[in-house]
Amino acid sequence: MATKLTIPKLQMSTTEGTLAEWLVDDGATVEAGQPIYSLETDKSVQEIEAPESGTLTQSAAAGETYPVGHEIGEIS
Known part of the structure; x- marks a missing residue:
């Protein structure tokens, strides 16, 4: 099962992030x-x-x- 990666809310006023x-290539294994x-x-x-180990798939x-x-x- 895959874990979705989303833009997090880092501060109360955060509405978007760049x-x-x-830092890791698409398709790479991550820990x-x-x-x-x-994120800026x-x-x-x-x-x-x-958040977990697996294979990273980028979609943004x-x-x-x-x-x-x-x-x-x-990450799946």
């Missing part, structure tokens, strides 16, 4: 806790970690801005 860059992408908001840039482009909750990939 997927600054993928739980490994940083997989960096109006207040900070943070590396977001994989780096450099684009997405609303909180938007699906950007999955």
Whole structure:
């Protein structure tokens, strides 16, 4: 079963975030806790970690801005 990756709400005022860059290639195997992408908001840039181990499938482009909750990939 796949785990959906979505734009997280990092602060109470966060409504969107820019997927600054993928830190792991599409189709790569990732480990739980490994940083997989960096997210830029109006207040900070943070590396977001994989919630579980598996294969990363990207479905969103780096450099684009997405609303909180938007699906950007999955780990299966």
